[in-house]
Amino acid sequence: MKMTGRASLLVALMAVSAGVSRSAAAQAAFEPPPPPPDEDVQESPPPQAEPPPRAPDQLTFDQQLSPYGRWVDTPEYGRVWVPGVGPDWQPYADGQWVNTRWGWSFAAPVPWGWAVYHYGRWGWRAGFGWFWVPGYVWGPAWVSWRWVNGYACWAPLGPRGYVYARGWPGWVVVPHAHFAHPIRRWIVPRAQVNVIVRSARPVRAFPTWQRGFNGRGGGWHRGHGRR
16 A cells, blocks of 8 residues: 555654663663772761762861862853862772662762762863862762773763863773772773774663661662763
8 A cells, every 4th residue: 555645754753662661761771880899898878978068168168178279250151169189180080989779879088079969060271171070969979870891981961061172081991890980099090081082882770789877778769870
């Protein structure tokens, strides 16, 4: 039977829709394996990996971050904080992922980590470097995740409307087996990062293994890297 042009278009649209649905379902079903448990990881989360009893305000950020960097007024994001770090520094690269009741939470050995790794967003600009845009909603980490066989990848989320420039140096990659270990000990050299990230798949989160400190006993749950 010969189909009209309108009927042919309808069939084509239905086929495309079915293909998109299958693709979305496959993406939703994909989940990387959890990192292998290891006796070398932290048994309980340090204070900086958990939400504070009271949310900070801009005055708190000003007072506690000013000794470690400078505040700069920008036309796009208002007042942002620029850390006093070296040229090769990047967010979420100095520290360790800690298993908590909220999922994988980032713990950093710096006095300003409680703020910039759990609130706000990060941006980067050539000639300017990394800058932090304040936010007031706590999260275990504000990052985007990717995974490819053998490697875990993550990068800080940018502020609303942020355009990721070519050569953006935000991705951090470690061997999956050492995901929960101190990052600097296992971080993949930057020259190899882009090749790995290009082949990696975006994932919503990395699963965690539960331990007694979270009050839920054993079992598995999804660790949320963003909210």
